[in-house]
Amino acid sequence: MTFGPRFTLAALVLLGASPAAAQRPDSGMTMAMPGMASPMPIPMPPGMVMIPGLVGLAPAVTPFLPGVGVDPASLAEAGPMRTVTLASGDTFDLTASLVRRVIRGHPYVTYAFNGEVPGPLITMPAGATITVRFHNRIDLPSTVHWHGIRLDNRFDGVPGVTQAAVAPGDSFVYQVHAPDGGMFWYHPHVREDIEQALGLFGGIDVVTAAIDSAPVNARAVLFLDDLLINADTLIPFGREVPDFTLMGRVGNVLMVNGGTDYRLAVRAGDVVRFYLVNTASSRTFNLSFGGAPIKVIGSDVGRFEREAWVPSVVIAPAERYIVDVRFDSAGSYPVLNRVQAINHFIGEFRAEVDTLGVVTAAGATLADHHADFDSLHTNADVVRDLARYRSAFDRPPDKRFTLTVSTHGLALPTAQFMTIDTAYYAPVEWIDGMPDMNWLSTADQVRWEIRDDATGKVDRDIDWHVPVGSLVKVRFFNDPKSFHPMQHPIHLHGQRMLVLARDGVRNTNLVWKDTVLIPVGSTVDVLIDASNPGAWMMHCHIAEHLGAGMMAVMHVDPR
Amino acid sequence: MITARLGAALLAAGVLAAGRAGPYDITLLSTPAAPDARGSARLVSAESPFGVAVTADGRARYDIELRITGLPAPSSLGAYRTYVAWAATPDLAHWTRLGPVTNGSSTVGTAEYNKFLLVITAEPGSEPAARSGPTVLHGTSPSGWLQTFLAHPIFRGAPG
Numbered sequence: 111m112t113f114g115p116r117f118t119l120a121a122l123v124l125l126g127a128s129p130a131a132a133q134r135p136d137s138g139m140t141m142a143m144p145g146m147a148s149p150m151p152i153p154m155p156p157g158m159v160m161i162p163g164l165v166g167l168a169p170a171v172t173p174f175l176p177g178v179g180v181d182p183a184s185l186a187e188a189g190p191m192r193t194v195t196l197a198s199g200d201t202f203d204l205t206a207s208l209v210r211r212v213i214r215g216h217p218y219v220t221y222a223f224n225g226e227v228p229g230p231l232i233t234m235p236a237g238a239t240i241t242v243r244f245h246n247r248i249d250l251p252s253t254v255h256w257h258g259i260r261l262d263n264r265f266d267g268v269p270g271v272t273q274a275a276v277a278p279g280d281s282f283v284y285q286v287h288a289p290d291g292g293m294f295w296y297h298p299h300v301r302e303d304i305e306q307a308l309g310l311f312g313g314i315d316v317v318t319a320a321i322d323s324a325p326v327n328a329r330a331v332l333f334l335d336d337l338l339i340n341a342d343t344l345i346p347f348g349r350e351v352p353d354f355t356l357m358g359r360v361g362n363v364l365m366v367n368g369g370t371d372y373r374l375a376v377r378a379g380d381v382v383r384f385y386l387v388n389t390a391s392s393r394t395f396n397l398s399f400g401g402a403p404i405k406v407i408g409s410d411v412g413r414f415e416r417e418a419w420v421p422s423v424v425i426a427p428a429e430r431y432i433v434d435v436r437f438d439s440a441g442s443y444p445v446l447n448r449v450q451a452i453n454h455f456i457g458e459f460r461a462e463v464d465t466l467g468v469v470t471a472a473g474a475t476l477a478d479h480h481a482d483f484d485s486l487h488t489n490a491d492v493v494r495d496l497a498r499y500r501s502a503f504d505r506p507p508d509k510r511f512t513l514t515v516s517t518h519g520l521a522l523p524t525a526q527f528m529t530i531d532t533a534y535y536a537p538v539e540w541i542d543g544m545p546d547m548n549w550l551s552t553a554d555q556v557r558w559e560i561r562d563d564a565t566g567k568v569d570r571d572i573d574w575h576v577p578v579g580s581l582v583k584v585r586f587f588n589d590p591k592s593f594h595p596m597q598h599p600i601h602l603h604g605q606r607m608l609v610l611a612r613d614g615v616r617n618t619n620l621v622w623k624d625t626v627l628i629p630v631g632s633t634v635d636v637l638i639d640a641s642n643p644g645a646w647m648m649h650c651h652i653a654e655h656l657g658a659g660m661m662a663v664m665h666v667d668p669r
Numbered sequence: 670m671i672t673a674r675l676g677a678a679l680l681a682a683g684v685l686a687a688g689r690a691g692p693y694d695i696t697l698l699s700t701p702a703a704p705d706a707r708g709s710a711r712l713v714s715a716e717s718p719f720g721v722a723v724t725a726d727g728r729a730r731y732d733i734e735l736r737i738t739g740l741p742a743p744s745s746l747g748a749y750r751t752y753v754a755w756a757a758t759p760d761l762a763h764w765t766r767l768g769p770v771t772n773g774s775s776t777v778g779t780a781e782y783n784k785f786l787l788v789i790t791a792e793p794g795s796e797p798a799a800r801s802g803p804t805v806l807h808g809t810s811p812s813g814w815l816q817t818f819l820a821h822p823i824f825r826g827a828p829g
Contacts, residue, residue, distance in 0.1 A: 396727045406718050414718060422727075424719035431719075449727035450783055457812070459783035461726055535692040535811040536783070537714065537721045537729055590692040599720075612720075613693075613713055627720025631692040 152549050153340050153362050158453060160546045163523035169552050171348030176249055176308065177208050177219035185210040185219065188309065191228045191333075191367060198238035204229070204254065206298070206310055207247040213363065214370055216342045220308040221248055227368035228333045228389070229296070229312025236318045239287040244276065248305070251275035254284060255299040257428060257601070258410050258624040259314065261287050263644025266603055268299045271645050271663060275300050290411050290606070290622070291318025293331065293385040293430045303352040303359060303391055303653035307337070309368065311389045320491070321408060325479045326434060327380035332445075334397070334425065334466070335368065335389045336361025351553035352657035356524075356594050358392025359654055360542035364447060364464050372467030378440040379475035381483045383407070384433050388425045391653040394538050394597065394627070398422040399435050399469060400443035405483065408432035411606045411622035415493050417486045418619060422448065424538075426599035426627040428651035436483050437471040444468050449540030454527070457534055462541065496608070496620055499581060502637055503610050507585035509574070510563040513600075513628060513650075513660075514592040519555045521547070528593055535590070537629035538597045558598075558650060558660035568659075575665045582638040583610070590631035598655065601625040602638065602664065604646040610635040625651055640666045695787055695808040697737070700825060702746055702791070703805035708737035710787055710808060715779050724781050731780050733767060733787065740772050740805060749791035749802050756780040757788055759813055761821070769795040784812035788823075 154160060177185070188209040196202060209222040223229025234240055246252045253276055255267035265284040269275035276282045288294070294314040298305040313331055315322075322329075338345045338361045347353070354360075366372040376382055388395060398404065398421065406420050407413060410430050423431050437443055445467040450459045517525075524547040542548055559568045567573070576582050584607075588598060606622040612634050628634050649661035697708035712731035715722040722730040735754065743749035754767040754777045768777035770789060780787075786809055791802035804823050 396723060396725075398725050409718075418718050420718060421725040422723065424717070424721055424723055426720055429720075448725060452812075459812070463726075534784075538723075540727060595692075597721075615713055615716075618716075619718060621718075629714070629721045632714070 152345065152545050153338070154545060155451065155453075155541065155543060158455065158543070161523045161527065164521055164546050164550060167521060167550055169348060169353040169550050170554065171350050171353055171552055173346035174304070174349035175219070175344055175346050176221060180208065180219055182210045182217040182219050186225055187212060188220070188222045188227045188368070189225055191226050191231050191312070193231045193233060196232060196234045196238070196240045198235065198240065201241040201243065202232070203243045203245065205245040205247055206252055208249070209309070211309065211368070213337070213339070218344055221305060221310045223310060223312050226312075227309040229310070231313045231315060231331060233315040233317055234288060236288060236291040236316050239285060242284045242286055243281060244284060245281045246276045246278055249278055250301060250305060251277050252298045252300050252305060252310070253282070254296050255603070256284070256286050256294065256296050256314065258292070258294040258430075259286060259288050259316070260290060260604055260606065260642045261285070263604060263642070263646070266644070266646070268603070268647050271647060288314065288316040291316050291321055292408065292411050293387060293432065295387050295389065295430070297389070301352075301657070303354075303657050304347045306389065306653060307359065307391050313385075313387060315385070320413060321432065324383060324407075324434075325482045326383040327475060327477060327479060328376060329383045329385070330374055331385040331387065332366050332372070333368065333387045333389050334395050335365045336393050337363045337365065339363050345549070348552055352654045353550070353552050354548050355553050355556040355558070355654045355658040356551045357539065357542045357544070357548040357596065358652040360392050360545070361390065364466055366445070366466050372445065374467070374469045376437050376469060376471050377473045377475045378471045379436070379438060379478060379480065380471065381434050381436045381479045382469070384435060386423060386425055386431045386433065388427050388429055390427055392427060394424065394426045394540060395447050396422050396424050396449050396540065398446050398448060400446065402435050402437050402443050405434045405486070406431060407434055409621045410624045413489050413492050414621040415496065415619050416488045419486070426597065426625065426651075428599055428601050428625040429627065434483060436480070437469060440471050440473070442468050442470050450536065451541045452534050452536060452539070452543050454534060454543050499608065499637060499639070502581040502583060505583060507583045507635065509582065510585045510587070512561040512563055512587045512589050513598050514559050514561060514589040515594055516557045516559060517555055517593055521550055523547075524550065535630060537632065553654070553658040556658045558655040558658045560648070560660055560662045569662055570659075572662045574662065575667050576640045577669050578640060578643045578666050579669065580640045582640050584636050584638060586628045586634045586636070588628045588630055588632050595630045597630055598628045598650040598660070599625050599652065600628055600648065601651045602646065602648045604642045604644060605638050605640055605664075605666070607636045607638045610637055640664075642666060643668050692811045693731070695810060697787065697789070697806040697808040699806055700804050702803040703739070703741055705739040705741070706737065706805050707739050708735060708806050710735050712780070712810070728781050728783055732776055732778070733780060734774070734776050735770055736774050737770060737772050737806065743791045746791045746803055749793055751792055751795045752789050752805065753792045753795065753797060755788045755790065755800055756782060757786045758782055759784060759786060761786070764800060766797065782810070784810045786810070786813070
């Protein structure tokens with residue numbers, strides 16, 4: 111494993127059966143998969159059984175897995191992420207290809223950038239421009255989207271909006287100019303439910319002194335992810351359209367940096383700066399470090415106004431958080447995902463704890479950053495920068511969107527069950543409590559909607575133009591009375607935004623974001639700094655919700 | 670009496686007019702101890718740098734906004750001087766004191782249960798260690814809507 115100079119990457123360790131891993135076909139029921147050699151069971155959460163009316167059904171899609179007929183042994187095994195340090199003007203080749211990934215001892219055919227999962231961690235200075243030659247060597251069309259980077263619209267990587275999809279065997283040249291410091295990432299913008307889920311993602315650390323020169327003992331980047339595996343088989347994807355469109359595909363194998371064996375060695379008293387990136391299709395994580403104190407520093411596009419102590423880190427798909435964690439004493443600190451699952455059948459919540467890895471502290475720290483860690487700093491430069499935006503905070507919204515869903519043709523038991531599904535509310539659904547119904551739902555039956563309240567238009571039909579240089583206040587309302595209310599991490603390409611208020615309560619600690627979690631039933635006000643001209647996608651970053659239509663385009667027009 | 674009912678009606682109308690009725694709204698029911706009391710509560714995600722406020726084990730953290738009318742003077746119910754809001758687990762095994770409340774609007778402390786009962790009792794002081802007086806208002810958090818607790822003596826106005 112080769113690491114760059116700036117990051118101490120950790121290896122992961124599997125610490126025993128976790129609740130997510132326990133998601134097994136305990137009902138003994140199976141579902142037939144058309145075109146598959148044998149029935150395909152869908153793993154069910156512990157204590158839950160498939161609804162009898164759904165047994166024997168299968169989603170109305172052709173099952174798809176990459177490399178059908180390819181002997182995994184003939185493919186190169188995916189390697190770990192390497193760090194690539196680039197300067198302005200440098201050129202870098204990025205190739206998507208089939209690889210063999212070994213997960214829990216079993217080989218799978220998946221995808222990788224440059225043979226690595228996650229893909230290469232690109233580090234570059236803020237303000238630099240690099241050239242990336244992308245080569246598509248997988249069996250699907252693809253692109254590369256540079257998530258969170260306010261680059262030239264031509265290189266945003268959205269087929270049908272900024273470029274044509276790159277066909278298998280073809281290439282595309284991107285110029286990536288990164289004006290902001292922070293941890294960003296890249297991934298395809300074609301069938302994210304397949305390509306991103308199967309390993310096509312990587313990080314871009316845009317280096318600034320304010321974030322990357324802090325007094326800490328070590329730095330580590332953690333890509334949080336999951337995969338849905340039944341026994342030793344990947345659950346196939348829908349070839350024509352996504353399946354799992356109600357909840358998104360929530361995996362039962364949780365991973366850090368593409369593996370299930372993460373481990374980090376530190377010294378007692380060390381402070382580690384973690385750069386957290388959620389690359390999962392649908393899962394929101396609630397991450398903690400075995401009781402070690404956590405201080406949140408920054409998020410998607412820079413630092414908060416003020417650092418804050420937190421008991422855990424809630425990170426939705428596509429979000430990033432930068433946190434400092436101090437490991438005071440010698441010993442082991444499990445990296446935990448602790449959530450509350452809902453059993454809709456009996457109306458009960460239950461705690462779930464998954465161990466993603468372990469941090470081991472041994473020996474005494476070589477540099478004591480205790481005093482700095484104990485202080486909660488106010489970032490005067492961030493506060494000062496935000497001053498010019500504050501006059502827009504209290505004005506009425508310029509745009510109001512309602513997040514909702516419409517369906518047709520779902521299996522009758524699914525439609526019936528939804529009437530009790532909504533009897534138990536949680537602002538975030540941490541797990542898939544209904545994987546059988548979820549699996550059967552395809553993008554032909556489910557349409558997730560961003561609805562423009564003023565016009566009634568939905569998703570790509572919304573005609574939204576703003577002049578470049580304007581500040582746009584947007585109010586999102588996540589309708590709790592929809593057929594299936596669920597949280598949505600809304601991502602806006604090419605711009606940055608501030609979360610001004612949640613449910614009418616002003617946010618007093620701002621940070622620039624590109625992805626904003628809208629919990630069930632919540633109203634969230636954001637202020638968009640529409641500074642970058644072009645046609646920019648705004649969508650839910652749950653891959654299957656995106657695949658089921660939940661996207662609009664914001665046109666930032668030249669003046 | 671008329672004022673109290675009018676206040677309750679206006680309160681309800683206000684909630685509806687503001688479009689606030691939803692999964693985080695709780696209607697408070699009165700008990701025989703204070704039959705003219707009316708109220709509602711709204712669960713507001715507690716302050717957090719993240720998209721939602723939760724505990725380390727993933728339970729939602731809510732600040733509770735209360736709007737109440739029609740509470741009589743506490744002393745009219747006995748040797749009581751104030752009203753106090755509590756969050757209790759549905760099995761009534763765990764109680765968290767949220768803070769003192771009065772008629773009108775007030776925001777009390779943070780509830781950290783997946784589903785819970787919101788209970789307002791008359792108490793001798795504003796910081797009692799445990800509930801002791803009669804319940805005057807109570808409600809159920811959204812995920813408890815399919816359960817009923819009306820049969821329990823403490824929701825019929827009996828002293829704790």
